[in-house]
Amino acid sequence: MDTSRLLRTTGTVIAAAGLLLSGCTSGGLGEPRASASAAAPGTVPAALRPYYEQKLSWRECGVPGFQCSTMKAPLDYADPGTPGSAQAIDLAVARRVATGPGKRLGSLVVNPGGPGGSGIGYLQAYAGIGYPAAVRAQYDMVSFDPRGVDRSTPVECLTDPAMDKYTQVDQTPDDKAEQALLVAAFKEFAAGCETHSRRILPHVSTVDAARDMDMLRAVLGDKKLTYVGASYGTFLGATYANLFPGRVGRLVLDGAMDPSRSALEMNRDQTEGFETAFRSFAKDCVKQPACPLGQGSPDAVAQRLAEFFRKVDGRPLPTGDAARPLGESLATTGVIAALYDESAWPQLREALTAALGGDGSGLLALADSYYEREPDGKYANLMFANAAVNCLDQPPAFAGPAAVEAALPSFEKASPVFGAGLAWASLNCAYWPVQATGTAGRLTAKGAAPIVVVGTTRDPATPYKWAQGLADQLDSGTLLTYDGDGHTAYGRGSDCVDTAINRYLLDGTPPPPAKRC
Template sequence: MDTRRPLRTLAIALGTAGLLISGCSSGSSTTSASSSAPRAAASPVPAALKTFYAQHLSWRDCGVTGFQCATMKAPLDYAKPDDGEIKLAVSRKRATGPGKRIGSLLVNPGGPGGSAIGYLQGYAAIGYPAQVRARYDMVAIDPRGVARSEPVECLTGPQMDAYTQVDQTPDDAGEVTALSGAFKKFATGCEQRSGEILPHVSTVETARDMDILRALLGDDQLNYVGASYGTFLGATYAELFPARSGRLVLDGAMDPSLPSVEINRDQTAGFETAFQSFAGDCVKKADCPLGTTSASDAANRLKQLFAGLDAKPIPTGGPRKLGESLATTGVIAAMYDESAWPQLREALTAAEKGDGSGLLSLADSYYEREPNGTYANLMYANAAVNCIDLPPAFTTSKAVTQALPTFEKASPVFGKGFAWASLNCAYWPVRATGTPHRIKAEGAAPIVVVGTTRDPATPYKWAKALAGQLSSGTLLTYEGDGHTAYGRGSDCIDTAINTYLLEGTPPSAGKKCS
């Protein structure tokens, strides 16, 4: 279980499609977002980066109907742009019409570590509203270290299987040592397999890559929809390039001012809120596997199930058994989207009867494990980005033990596991380069920040905080369940965002949808 990953919905945001990456061509200039506020003047491109901004993208068919693919070059190290380059995968689907083309719309599903190209081809370019797809070229770039862009690699499939099954609620010194050892082995594997790229996968560097892509697409300003971690990426872009920021939608927002320990503790509370919502719904149903009395009783039933699995894992119909760690991950996976609740009820019912296959399937979807035992690089890139963006939440097991009461207060169900999972960056081979800070992005056009009131992974208060920090931020609230809001069934949310993307007019201050 890795709880530092504020991922978007598993069902659609991480859909992947195989493609071959090639080279590229450019598009026309974008129309800027309207704003009465003074705009910052665009800074000239540094001389050392001009060759990257002047490269030519040669697009070609990438084997997926309607999509073109290309390869973009960026400096491996922006501080030393002459010392090497990195190749980044790009894909697009041209505007379909009718209506005048506005420009390119870059999309990112979050993670960090989620494949933006997989998201584009599996969902965004077919699932975003038709009027948006008609007037924008839909574009995605896999961030450095992710999927098709020189991916970070850490463990073999069998090693990752073992890692996901390590007990993350240690009961004694021996189990603490085993968990710490697993984190160390993970970090060492990343260093051995991906040591050259690990120092260069920060969100700041990825945001700089996005600006190169913006220029190569022929757009004066970047139009962007980022979900979950993608909101931090989008806000970072606005901070670095306020004059080049066009229509930015930050859905399921993160608060960049928080240190790692507070991020983890807030997420702990967020998943507790989501679970209480699930439990409240479950107990109303006659077949609820957690009882039919109250949400608090359901929580106790789930804790008892976890305790039983900790003591004695159950079969799954395959070589792996379901222990507490994988079971917890399976439950967490279903908290991202309320449409997964029926599947979770079935999985919990089966687990109560000694069949762990349902919860294992949910956990595998979270970790992006294929049936053949291989894993996508999602969790490797996730750790690499998180551990370089911020200093670790904890550096010793003693610090975790001292913080346990606050985590368990935040969530009696998940608190202990979330606290120990927060130790994962303590052994990282690369020192963090980022620090918590407020992002103002002064001079940027209006930016729409979207928050869902019972979002498990990016708590609603984060959206409120980011909207308040941004000098041109506007908060749009969805009163409901699940992670993120755009394209998830609310006509109110979709209409507000579509109007902004198509006309440049943000929703009114304080607008709420349900």
Template sequence: MDTSRLLRTSGTVIAAAGLLLSGCTSGGPGEPRAAASSPPESGTASAQPSPDAAALRPYYAQKLTWRDCGVPGFQCSTMKAPLDYANPGSGQDVEIAVSRRTATGPGKRLGSLVVNPGGPGGSGVGYLQAYAGIGYPAAVRARYDMVSFDPRGVERSSPVECLNGPAMDKYTQVDQTPDDAAERAELVTAFKEFAAACQTNSGRVLPHVSTADAARDMDLLRALLGDEKLNYVGASYGTLLGATYADLFPDRVGRLVLDGAMDPARPSLELNRDQTEGFNTAFTAFAKDCAKQPDCPLGKGDPDAVGARLKDFFRKLDAQPVSSGDPDRPLGEALATTGVIAALYDEAAWPQLREALSSAMNGDGSGLLSLADSYYEREADGKYANLMSANAAVNCLDQAPAFSGPEAVDTALPSFEKASPVFGPGLAWAALNCGYWPVKPTGKARELHAKGAAPIVVVGTTRDPATPYKWAQALAGQLDSGTLLTYDGDGHTAYGRGSDCIDGAINRYLLDGKAPEDGKKC
């Protein structure tokens, strides 16, 4: 359930994949350098209301106090940001958690490289400490401080809280391909209860967790780190955050890499349908590979035949779930679908997916349940990270909902089924969640141009499941200084996934400032 528009690097979905897409920061181990630039003056924010610069000065005058995180090699701090940028002097603030690993040397330091792993709702602090801060190319880590932050509403930064663990367990098992009126009503009730819990537990922050809010926070962070320009690597949803920043603050753009790009001009309905098609493309690649393997549980034949067998298996689980090892969470269609989708983020997980499917078809659903749990960031003790809560809060604020009610889903179902016979119905119904959100959206789909910004590298993967390649083409075309770098391959995002061509082009850009030629393919 709720698998649509959850956009993050595959390394944050399946730890075993080890995808290392990272970000770095500024300053030495001691106090940060003085803020490099002042608050934005009125009129600098493209198509966004500009906050009062004078009221923002106290925020830009903060000092980051670094402390030991408890994770070797990393330091942590917090900064304050106004809850409402339209009223920054109100005294209502949010606290933003920040982490860094200072440059290891040798070579001249280049300042900070900030990273966002996607989501929305992915923890930048957790991602930096578990992956990026230790796995980024050594040459980049030598010359940049590596920095990330939990965006507002996420994990350590005034988090959005909705359902508790047991309630989330039930929520993730609700049938997302309703067959009759009773099942439709059950799904609608689940969405309403989820939204109501978010409002009850987090009503203060819900109106203020948009991507534009997070982009303004990122400029505040840039200044407190002591950098004149923002150097940034954003993956998946992080590309929308980076592009939004560039459009708001084009004169403060340094070296920006937007990997696994989103198209900010696509409305919610089209984004969800495009993503459905993207997962179908990824499944087709998996199916072709699976049919060649001796342990393929879906048999031989073309991808359509393999897909039909998977759909038939989902149908059987819908009627009769199988044991997963957890008596309260048998493997039904909803959890099984999420488990399969999780594995499609990275082709390195295909063997794991074959094994999990084979076991489930023989009555043991524990493998697919484990994949689903990795996607939802559910711990073994039954606690969930706030990923799904923050994801809904940001998505539902950034744009008008894809659907206003079940009747609208019915109208769109044929197009979703055409986009993916296997995943289309479930992803269509999952996109109904924002239809019951308690806060009206503050953003809308629109092109982002970032007029006057330095060259921005947009990276697209041809068979990316979560951010279809055409989105990267679109974003590179919208940005006045966008340059498109293409990876002909499978999986979600491209940097740090084994292509020397991609990694070399991005490393040269980050280290020397030389952007790859527009249209370069690897």
């Protein structure tokens, strides 16, 4: 369940799990309000100067070659207090110092998306060692866990056993009784978040995170922000650019979101994106010696997958874990997880082959990766932070079950296989305990330096038209297109994409307009 609108990069999907947008969008707040844009270029409000002037104390941490620190930030920017007061929260920061040779260009801040993805985990597992050597040689690679995420004053909601139950709730209700069970699950989730995280829930918006990122830029000693944001990280980056256009250095927004799309539109767009990705998988699958979903057209393959989902909805499969049989919700999540990266297609074929033979363990493993559930049963706080940010950034997609039912035909048209489940998953923010503070709106970042927006034509989680939309909105946006599969493009095997982005990061030259790889 909650398999819509989690947006994190493929570096954290199959390698650590999937990217999900969870029910309310992560998106859009239009032009900055006065309170959000008070820190005009070259100035810092007096109340925030103690935060901007703090010094980070670095220490070795966990992974060799990486250093960690803690940055203080105001819980509430309207009443910031001081870094040493009870009004401050802790934000975890990590870096890997530039390896050389060559001139050091400053800090490159990276974000893997989510919302809710751990920037520090992403840096240590991938970006800090997997980004091109020339980039790592000249930049300190830096990331942080945004407020509410993992090591940074995390949002907490449910116990691990309760999360196990939550992920199994049927999200394609067949009658009013099943609708009531789904609504009860969403309400229980929201109530758990309010009980355990009441203090921070009103203060985890993307605007708050963008303001934190400007503070991080300052304490790192950089006059302007150099940044690579993936998936939801593109919305964080675009929000930053809109708030602080004069502080924009070199920004890469890969797997872009369109902040002008409403929660309803975004969820429906993403539903269509997963349908597009599944059809790419289906076309590849029927070329293999033994496609578990048979042969024929993508329509025929999709129909067989839908039949499989209906079957496990009525009779879940054993998985080796008696408390977690594979029902429709976990099976759907497992399939969606593998659609983020075409390199996971062989794993998906194997999991489907086993499932059609009566063993649901392979699809359960994919679903666990998506939810960031460890083998010992412990969950990361990804899903908690994801909902907290999404539900604050925009009003809910639906007010109640009746609204979902009215929208079902459009979702099922977007995807006959995934449409119903993703429509119902979009209901969760309807019961959120904190009112949304953001709205959908265009982000122009007028006056910013050139910003590179990257879109993949068959991206499941951030459809290509979102990248087109964002590049069009940004006054200085330039679109780099990757004609391919999977979620995001940089560092995923395209020399054309990597060369264009590396050149931009290293010498500031953006790709030519409408460049296509």
